[in-house]
Amino acid sequence: MTASVKLRGAVIGYGGAFNMGKHHASKMMGSGIDFVAACDLDPARAEQAKQDFPDIRVFTNVSELLAQPDIDLVTVITPHNTHAPLAEQILVSGKHCILEKPMCIRAEDADKLVQLASQRGLMLSVFHNRRWDGWYLTVKDLVNRDLIGDIFHMEMYMGGYSQPGTWWRSSKEISGGMFYDWGAHYIDYLLGLVPGKVQSVRGYIHNRVWHDVTNEDHIESHIQFESGAAAHVEMSSIARAGKAMIRILGTKGAVVVNNIGDSQMTLYSEVNGLKIETSVPCLKENHDAYYHNIADHLYNGAELIVKPEEARRVIAILETTELSALAGKELELPYEISLQEEQAV
Structure with missing residues (x-):
C-alpha cells in the first residue's frame, strides 16, 4: 500500500480507563492513518467516541465493525483476557491488528496469533510503546x-x-x-x-x-x-x-x-x-515513534519494530x-x- 492510498484505522474498546481509545486514535492520525471507526460495548462510551471524533462511525458490536470493508487496521484496547479472541476475529476478517499490551495471557494463544497473522499475510503488533x-x-x-x-x-x-x-x-x-x-x-x-x-x-x-x-x-x-x-x-x-x-x-x-x-x-x-x-x-x-513505524511498515514496507514473535516471548x-x-x-x-x-x- 502506498501513502497515496490512506490506511483506515479503528479501535475496539473506547472505555474510560486512561482515555486510551482517544489516545490511540490520535496517534493513528498523527502518523498518517485515517481514524474512521470505534467500537465499544457500552453505548455511552461509543457516543463519547462520536463526540471526540464527529466524522467516525461507531459500533457496539465487534462483528459489525469487522464487517466494514473500508477498515484496514484495528487496535484492541480491551481487558487482557479478551485480547486473544478479538485478535483472532480481526485477523480472520482480513484486517491488520494492534493489541494493547500485554499481547494476551497464555503463550499458546500468542503463538496461534503469530501463526495466523503469518498465514494470512497480515501485520500483528503489540503496543510496546515504552x-x-x-x-x-x-x-x-x-x-x-x-x-x-x-x-x-x-x-x-x-x-x-x-x-x-x-x-x-x-x-x-x-x-x-x-x-x-x-x-x-x-x-x-x-x-x-x-x-x-x-x-x-x-x-x-x-x-x-x-x-x-x-x-x-x-x-x-x-x-x-x-x-x-x-x-x-x-x-x-x-x-x-x-x-x-x-x-x-x-x-x-x-x-x-x-x-x-x-x-x-x-x-x-x-x-x-x-x-x-x-x-x-x-x-x-x-512514544509517537510506535505508530509512525506502523504506518511506515504498512505504507513503505519498513521493518516492523515491535514484532509479534517478540511479544510472544514476553x-x-x-x-x-x-x-x-x-x-x-x-x-x-x-x-x-x-x-x-x-x-x-
Missing part, C-alpha cells in the same frame, strides 16, 4: 557506544505497599495476574537489552495480605539466559521498602535508574584506571513465571527463539 522511553533509549545508546560492555545482570523493580486498584488491576481472571501490567513492559525492556535465548525461568509468588482481590501480592521472576546473563524482576503491592527501579551490570560499566520517569540516571565506569560515577541525562522519550516469560512458582522449580521457556531466528523474523 521501547521509546527516555531512560531506555539512553541505555541502548550507552550499550551501542560500548560504555557498559556485555550486560550480565539486571534487576528490575516496581512496587510499594498499597491495596491493588479496582477492576482488572485486582482480578486475575481479567488481567492474568499482577505481572501482566507493568511486568509486560519490564520483560520487553529486558529482552531488548539482553540478547540471546532464555534458558530458564524460576518464579515465586506470594498471596499474603490483600485477600479480597484475586491478583497476587508479590511476584519475582528469575530469568536465566543461555549466555549466562541473569535477571531478577520483582513486582509487589506489599513492599514496605523500595529500591531503584532498574540496576544494570555490564563488563565495562553499570547503570542505576532510580525511577524510569527521571530525567537522568547514574553511570558507573572506569577511565584510565579512574573510577567514575556520573549523572547521565536521559534522551527525550518518543507472554511466555510472564506465564512461565507463574507456572514455575506453582511447580516449585525452574522451567524452560516455550516458543523461545534464538537471537539469529529473532533477527530473521
Whole structure:
C-alpha cells in the first residue's frame, strides 16, 4: 500500500480507563492513518467516541465493525483476557491488528496469533510503546557506544505497599495476574537489552495480605539466559521498602535508574584506571515513534519494530513465571527463539 492510498484505522474498546481509545486514535492520525471507526460495548462510551471524533462511525458490536470493508487496521484496547479472541476475529476478517499490551495471557494463544497473522499475510503488533522511553533509549545508546560492555545482570523493580486498584488491576481472571501490567513492559525492556535465548525461568509468588482481590501480592521472576546473563524482576503491592527501579551490570560499566520517569540516571565506569560515577541525562522519550513505524511498515514496507514473535516471548516469560512458582522449580521457556531466528523474523 502506498501513502497515496490512506490506511483506515479503528479501535475496539473506547472505555474510560486512561482515555486510551482517544489516545490511540490520535496517534493513528498523527502518523498518517485515517481514524474512521470505534467500537465499544457500552453505548455511552461509543457516543463519547462520536463526540471526540464527529466524522467516525461507531459500533457496539465487534462483528459489525469487522464487517466494514473500508477498515484496514484495528487496535484492541480491551481487558487482557479478551485480547486473544478479538485478535483472532480481526485477523480472520482480513484486517491488520494492534493489541494493547500485554499481547494476551497464555503463550499458546500468542503463538496461534503469530501463526495466523503469518498465514494470512497480515501485520500483528503489540503496543510496546515504552521501547521509546527516555531512560531506555539512553541505555541502548550507552550499550551501542560500548560504555557498559556485555550486560550480565539486571534487576528490575516496581512496587510499594498499597491495596491493588479496582477492576482488572485486582482480578486475575481479567488481567492474568499482577505481572501482566507493568511486568509486560519490564520483560520487553529486558529482552531488548539482553540478547540471546532464555534458558530458564524460576518464579515465586506470594498471596499474603490483600485477600479480597484475586491478583497476587508479590511476584519475582528469575530469568536465566543461555549466555549466562541473569535477571531478577520483582513486582509487589506489599513492599514496605523500595529500591531503584532498574540496576544494570555490564563488563565495562553499570547503570542505576532510580525511577524510569527521571530525567537522568547514574553511570558507573572506569577511565584510565579512574573510577567514575556520573549523572547521565536521559534522551527525550518518543512514544509517537510506535505508530509512525506502523504506518511506515504498512505504507513503505519498513521493518516492523515491535514484532509479534517478540511479544510472544514476553507472554511466555510472564506465564512461565507463574507456572514455575506453582511447580516449585525452574522451567524452560516455550516458543523461545534464538537471537539469529529473532533477527530473521
